[in-house]
Amino acid sequence: MPPELSDLTEALLSAAKAAGAEAADAIAVEGRAVSIDVRGGALEQAERSEGVEIGLRVLIGGRQACVAASDLSARTMADMAERAVAMAREAPEDPHAGLADPAQLASGWDIAAYELADPSPEPEAAALQADACAAEAAALAVSGVAQVQSASASWSCRNLFMAATNGFAGGYARTSRSVSAVAISGEGATMERDWAAESRVFQADLPSAIEVGTRAGERAVARAHPRPPKTGAFPVLLDERVAGSVIGHLLSAINGTSIARGASWLRDALGEEVLPAGMNLIEDPFRPRISGSRPFDAEGLPTRRRAIVENGVLTGWTLDLATARKLGMESTASASRGTTAPPSPTTGNVTLTQGTQSRDALLTEMGTGLIVTSFIGATINPTTGDYSRGANGFWVENGEIAWPVNECTIAGNLREMLRRITPANDARAHLSHVVPSLRIEGLTLAGA
Structure with a gap:
């Protein structure tokens, strides 16, 4: 034994x-x-x-x-x-x-x-x-x-x-x-x-x-016989399956390691609006039966619920003890580690404010644009937030799905994108990152 x-x-x-x-x-x-x-x-x-x-x-x-x-x-x-x-x-x-x-x-x-x-x-x-x-x-x-x-x-x-x-x-x-x-x-x-x-x-x-x-x-079956999308500036709706990736870029940008190095596109954004007014991004390590919950972090500090973004405004970084000391701040009890490396800051359970409309209602309002259901690779500049990703999904005409789309490119700047999101009400509560479908206005689309 x-x-x-x-x-x-x-x-x-x-x-x-x-x-x-x-x-x-x-x-x-x-x-x-x-x-x-x-x-x-x-x-x-x-x-x-x-x-x-x-x-x-x-x-x-x-x-x-x-x-x-x-x-x-x-x-x-x-x-x-x-x-x-x-x-x-x-x-x-x-x-x-x-x-x-x-x-x-x-x-x-x-x-x-x-x-x-x-x-x-x-x-x-x-x-x-x-x-x-x-x-x-x-x-x-x-x-x-x-x-x-x-x-x-x-x-x-x-x-x-x-x-x-x-x-x-x-x-x-x-x-x-x-x-x-x-x-x-x-x-x-x-x-x-x-x-x-x-x-x-x-x-x-x-x-x-x-x-x-x-x-x-x-x-x-729904993806059969894809066609390229139109090229130009259109609204894009990120399906709930992939919408969390955009919030993940925000979380990476406020990680204490990146901030301490000055290598983040949000390095000067503390106290500024990074999401639309009225939106919150809450970290809650106490949610039962959720994979990201824990009573203490990897340095033994008690975890706590915190508002990363409150009413659209960025309230703080994600810090372990070392990055907090370097920045002259307090740890957010965010340390994580394995057996082979020292602690480093990471984010656990997060929940983004949901909207009041269904995904279909957002599509109706969108009129013409793209639904993204999966991404292929990424080119993201961590210091400027410039964003370019290959994507698959569905083209929308007159508020309804018209045809499947394979291998197009969407591009924009993360700081501008996050300020233009409109959330649906379809987030799945059992996930560690609870993020609904997100409609983003004015992204650049290009067919493969």
């Missing part, structure tokens, strides 16, 4: 102190995952992984180094600590690196309230295969579907525990259950593909595999 994760982190910290570290933090992660792929109603591939990985960060003055291993022996931990200390002594000095003050640390959280781990038993491989087969069969049952490229079902469970020499110690588990399918319509050069996927923390919340497969098939 493997040792407790808390025991592993305690042993790593002891080894670090013995090797000469002034301060240290440690993380231990135990994971199990099963994935099943089917094709033609038969098993195509089955994968199972299990393992424990440990990571150690040591600090000496303003110097730090990280090491990781999957061997849990005492000898390996001692070697890790000695190697990390030797590396730290040769590392460049960073006056902003360091652990949290003990007074800043999280305590007394109720992990059960987050519902991050499904108590249900691990599903049998046969149950996963049945889901994948059901998704494949449902997609093939859609008239016009020529084949199913892939159908999959998976389950995973991840336990982590963190500890540091400043007195922090804590951990939690996460589970995930998912099903997906990729369907193809047409033959040869006329083939078009689309997909559907669902994932939930609790298995009981997962939609049926039949529903997922049917949706994949219907989407693939």
Whole structure:
């Protein structure tokens, strides 16, 4: 039986102190995952992984180094600590690196309230295969579907525990259950593909595999016989499936690492309007049964709900301790890390204000323009916000879908685009990023 994760982190910290570290933090992660792929109603591939990985960060003055291993022996931990200390002594000095003050640390959280781990038993491989087969069969049952490229079902469970020499110690588990399918319509050069996927923390919340497969098939058929769009400046409606990517660019631009380097197109936007008036972008780490929820960040700070954008105005950056110290600010408890690298800032659950109209109502108002359902690659300038992406979707005439579009290009500037968004009311509440379909006025379109 493997040792407790808390025991592993305690042993790593002891080894670090013995090797000469002034301060240290440690993380231990135990994971199990099963994935099943089917094709033609038969098993195509089955994968199972299990393992424990440990990571150690040591600090000496303003110097730090990280090491990781999957061997849990005492000898390996001692070697890790000695190697990390030797590396730290040769590392460049960073006056902003360091652990949290003990007074800043999280305590007394109720992990059960987050519902991050499904108590249900691990599903049998046969149950996963049945889901994948059901998704494949449902997609093939859609008239016009020529084949199913892939159908999959998976389950995973991840336990982590963190500890540091400043007195922090804590951990939690996460589970995930998912099903997906990729369907193809047409033959040869006329083939078009689309997909559907669902994932939930609790298995009981997962939609049926039949529903997922049917949706994949219907989407693939709808894309048959695409035509290029008109070229010019038109409104574009980003389908809910892809609208989150634009908000993701905003989140990247306010990341403390980019701000501290001065390499962000929003570097001078604090306190300015970046979204239309009345719109909020809220980060909430307390939402139960959501993959991005957590009681503390990777530096042991208590997470909290915050308005990243309030009434259209940018209120702050996303910061860990190091970037906060560099900018003369307070951490937003946004640190994230794996076993091989030091903490860095990242955003968890976010929710964008929804509109009052349906997607169809926004299309009616749009009149003529493009619906984007998927993107192909990207050229985005992180310092200016200039934006150009390949896209697939549907052309809209007189407020109704006219024909599918394949391989066009949309272009604009992110700062201007975000100020011109109109949200629909179709965001999916179970996602970590809850973002509805977004209509954006005046983008440049070009056919392939």
